[in-house]
Amino acid sequence: MIVFDQVGFTYHGAPRPAFSGVSLHIPEGELCLVAGRTGVGKSTLLGAVNGLVPRFTGGRLSGRVTVAGHSTQSRSPQEFAHLVGVVGQDPLAGFVTDTVEEELAYGMEQLAVGPETMRKRVEETLDLLGIADLRHRALRTLSGGQQQRVAIGAVLTAHPAVLVLDEPTSALDPAAAEDVLSAVLRLVHDLGTTVLIAEHRMERVLQYADRLLHLPGDGTVRNGTPADLIGACDVAPPVVELGRIAGWQPPPLSVRDARRHAPALRERLAGRRPAAPRRPAAADAPALDARRVTVAYGAAVAVREVDLTLWPGQVTALMGRNGSGKSSLLWAIQGSGPRRSGTVEVAGSDPGDLPAHEARALVGLVPQSAADLLYLQTVDAECAQADRESDAAAGTCRALLDRLAPGVRGAQHPRDLSEGQRLALVLAVQLTAAPRVMLLDEPTRGLDYHAKRAFGRIVRDLADEGGSVLIATHDVEFVAATADRVAVLGDGDLVADGPTAEVVCSSPSFAPQVAKVLRPEPWLTPRQVARALAGAEVAP
Structure with missing residues (x-):
């Protein structure tokens, strides 16, 4: 053909x-x-x-x-x-x-x-x-x-x-x-x-x-x-990575293939458990506190009286089916989107009441159509402008871009990049500012497994430095590897909120491949399994 x-x-x-x-x-x-x-x-x-x-x-x-x-x-x-x-x-x-x-x-x-x-x-x-x-x-x-x-x-x-x-x-x-x-x-x-x-x-x-x-x-x-x-x-999916770690030959192509080998691997992991997820300290003040947030477009209610608190040092994933209200909630929290009712507080202020440049210093947002934020003629120009606007050291944005998508030429026009490369550039531009709260809407679209791992490390670094990150995503494997906590929206209502393993493993749709293979044990990623088999302490 x-x-x-x-x-x-x-x-x-x-x-x-x-x-x-x-x-x-x-x-x-x-x-x-x-x-x-x-x-x-x-x-x-x-x-x-x-x-x-x-x-x-x-x-x-x-x-x-x-x-x-x-x-x-x-x-x-x-x-x-x-x-x-x-x-x-x-x-x-x-x-x-x-x-x-x-x-x-x-x-x-x-x-x-x-x-x-x-x-x-x-x-x-x-x-x-x-x-x-x-x-x-x-x-x-x-x-x-x-x-x-x-x-x-x-x-x-x-x-x-x-x-x-x-x-x-x-x-x-x-x-x-x-x-x-x-x-x-x-x-x-x-x-x-x-x-x-x-x-x-x-x-x-x-x-x-x-x-x-x-x-x-x-x-x-x-x-x-x-x-x-x-x-x-x-590049290979988690089930293949798990097969490589466990020494399975040939590597499994599906969860069903891998489950045939699972009993022996469960025995090797007996007595071990992944490390507990990060939880906010009792003395921590919320990084962002949203109360009874409602978003409506005419008669259609997209978000219905949602309460959501984000904590410093924590990565939260916002999940739910298409059209459940995730993007609407992010825009309402950031202050740029419509909000029929409810309040949002960050550092004593509501971003919706502040001028745009002040709101961005408190809450940053990377939208789904990330490339709309690119307006200069070259990659180098975008990176340099991001450094200047954020008062960051020269080369900060470029270094972030190289971690996400190595090999992007500085002289290229941003519109000539692949979808994944453009997304990586926008992520680098936004992350250069490192605001107190970062909101990311489907940030892993177009990114391969290596780029997602690099991006996950950047997100974790932001959290470790005291920031709070909220990621709206359908990428269950990225959530399993990066998020401390998962909140789930269903038709505008918050229907679940808890530690990542508890929330994703309770749903066949949102469970990552490793969790499906090793169920009922609470393993989420190949990295957790590899560290456990090596005798190291397992991080979430």
């Missing part, structure tokens, strides 16, 4: 190719996972499938790419629209209509699909992705996860032979991600659709993949089955 014949690509001004000499064949009806660290060229490789690379990116493409016998050199991306459906990393950037139903129908209108067929496919897709209740909603009023499901649905209605998905589950809660992947698997198994997925949250996809394309970052692409390649991959 898809053939790369000695394909290479180099961006204008880049010192080396994104990839070169790539030859591979992806047959019809396969689910192919594209893996690699942030910025290695996964999105570029996907863009070459329908000719978006190099037609819309610039640069020089060598070799030949064909899909179902049609060369991308002889046909424009528009002519591949009926054959290849593409969902990019930023769903909102790809929308062309105003409402959900219109967006689902738009692609079929351009392909001259008949009205009766269009109506039937729209209904099927609404049900398939669980978004029937959103059909008349304006796209810009949806949560990030809801927008992502609509973007996927808008492509599915055209019934393409090839489906290219770039980070399709990054903004989805675990249950919604499973629903989307189930829909994709039905297309693969029942209709013979060929699917390429680039996904940093490999734990969600690896067990379903027929083929793995690994980009190690040296310009090559390694092609094989997940079982053959995952052992040598520099």
Whole structure:
């Protein structure tokens, strides 16, 4: 179905190719996972499938790419629209209509699909992705996860032979991600659709993949089955890391595979327990105290009388399904968003009553659309401006960026970076200021496992220095490795709040892979297990 014949690509001004000499064949009806660290060229490789690379990116493409016998050199991306459906990393950037139903129908209108067929496919897709209740909603009023499901649905209605998905589950809660992947698997198994997925949250996809394309970052692409390649991959989900630590061969690809080995590992861990999570000292004053916060948009209540106290030295994760009110609560706490009622106190002041520059000194916020905060012409300029605005030592922001996403060139325009690299830059800019309370909305989107670990260390450093961090996220593995405490929102209400292990292990949806494998023991991460087996004290 898809053939790369000695394909290479180099961006204008880049010192080396994104990839070169790539030859591979992806047959019809396969689910192919594209893996690699942030910025290695996964999105570029996907863009070459329908000719978006190099037609819309610039640069020089060598070799030949064909899909179902049609060369991308002889046909424009528009002519591949009926054959290849593409969902990019930023769903909102790809929308062309105003409402959900219109967006689902738009692609079929351009392909001259008949009205009766269009109506039937729209209904099927609404049900398939669980978004029937959103059909008349304006796209810009949806949560990030809801927008992502609509973007996927808008492509599915055209019934393409090839489906290219770039980070399709990054903004989805675990249950919604499973629903989307189930829909994709039905297309693969029942209709013979060929699917390429680039996904940093490999734990969600690896067990379903027929083929793995690994980009190690040296310009090559390694092609094989997940079982053959995952052992040598520099990125791997927690269940694979656990297998490496325990010495399991071959490495497990799923929780079910790992549980076959779990009894022996539980015996090795007998008598050991993870260290207790950090708890606020009795003498500590709250870093932030929110009382009876209510957020409403017209008649729709997004957050309903929520009480939330954040403590210095503590990392709190805010979880819940898409549309549960997480982002609305963060904006209300920060002071920039609407708040119908309730109070927020930080250092004796309500950020909502202060001028913007004073509020930012108390509470910092990185939104989901983080790249909107970038406005200068180069990475170096953004970093230097962040140092000046925060009165930080020169090079502070750049050092943070190098920890999150090494190798980003200072002369690059921020809009030319990959989604993960842009997010890393915005995180570095915001973290340079180190306010008393830092609010982060889905900060790990686009970050590989190494970058997330580096970011987790930065978050922990902020907490260890007396700051308080609240992270709204669907990334259960990041929460397990970083958070001391988890609060869960359900339809605007705070439904759970407690130590991380207690909250996430009580829910099959929010439990990390290691917890599922070693249940009922309270282990959350491979690092905890590794330290326990080595005889070291285990940190949360």
